[in-house]
Amino acid sequence: MENLVEIKDVNFAYDVRPVLKGIDMTVPRGRIVAIMGLSGCGKTTLLRMIGGALRPTTGTVTVGGRVMSELGQEELYQMRRKMGMLYQFGALFTDISVFDNVAFQIREHTDLPEAMVHDLVLMKLNAVGLRGAQHMMPSELSGGMARRVALARAIALDPMLIMYDEPFTGLDPISMGVISNLVRRLSDALGATSIVVTHDVQESLKIVDYVYFMADGVVVAQGTPEEIRKSNAPFVHQFVWGEMDGPMPFHYPGAPYAMDLELEPARA
């Protein structure tokens, strides 16, 4: 199967702090791929790199056959019109209504008559079950509803690639289930490729086709959800089953406990 996204030997550092170290990944067309890992392991940085917002220090990120870091602004914007992104907290424009949020990209990039924009927006809102909330302002929405509106906005132009940055964070179990179902359903309906960056293991394993595990800037494990569930790799096991201690220690490195409590003298 042809790959839509190919990441080859990507390294990246903020100033001198390395964030990504030799990452290799592929995302086949039409599939949902999850990138999982602890907070701060470089998942979102990788997503921003796929969207062309960051350039790798070395290595290449290729989307649809184009190397993202080689694109000029005009070409980058052309490419981004084929992408949709769902932000962690929605990132809805707070000064315009739900309807206008979803219509934003359609109005900016097309010359469609307003009647057609209206129909398209209602179709997208209907797909996420929020047609009835079209006149509401973002401040009137719950967290789950805001995420669904942001999803409708992300798919407004029927993108070939949809990126989700922590789509389940801060949601109640019902909203989480709704969002995860929508991710699967919309990807299938649009024939889109999806990349889900998350640390919510159980919810995402239900809907994705393939999983990459990242830790400390490198890919430590990968496989289908079934392979991941059965994995005996210590890090994967600890992460999937939420164990308190393991390769990722419970205690942040520091001086011995007894020494901090001044129960034994510091060694020279």
Added chain:
Amino acid sequence: MPEHTAKGLRIVGHRVINGVWRLGYASRFFLFTLTRSAMSFRRFRGLTFREIYFAGVLSLIIIIVSGLFVGMVLGLQGYETLQRYGSSEAVGTLVALSLTRELGPVVSALLFASRAGSAMTAEIGLMKATEQISAMEMMAVDPIARVIGPRFWGGVISMPLLAAMFSAMGVFGGYLIAVVVIGVDAGAFWSQMQSAVDFRHDIVNGVIKSVVFGVAITAIALFEGYDAPPTAEGVAGATTRTVVTSSLAILGLDFVLTAFMFKGI
């Protein structure tokens, strides 16, 4: 070299380098805003007009009330001083010249910086903190052209109109006090004002000042918002910096412009 001297020099050097870097960044931001302004004019009704409403129309109340009171105070103070020399009819001239040359552009600019400039910084800063600017970029919409440009031109267009409104209300306030309350002859009040105020020398120069202040305030406000760290503290600090920097810029620029306009330098 003693350690504390070296440390002091390092701190000074660090601050100077940061200051120069930030000035360069702000200059590039301003240049980008100008070069990507086509959308602000192409979609004037949809985008820039809205910003004129937010920056200009919503600032009208504070401008009208302040202008009226400043004019009334000028009327009182002017009359009190001029009557000592037996020329109390010249109070109209004093009020009009003070307002069109100085107080109109300067005080309305200070009010504009506090009212509209701070609002612009907070809005852009919060848009950045809530990832709205990033989302726009990911939707292939240039935030400089779509968000910054219309606000910049909205502010630049609003500022001279607000200054004119301030001056007009000030003249009216001066008239209320000098003519209606104190009893200065209305004919003398208006005719002396008409003969003393020169359109090009006084009014046009006042308008030029307010346009320059408008450019300075909106550029500072938008840059501070765009550059604000994406935290509550960062946005609060940026809003404060907008008001302080704009106010100092207005007063500094006013001196330079006045020196060129009215001293023949």
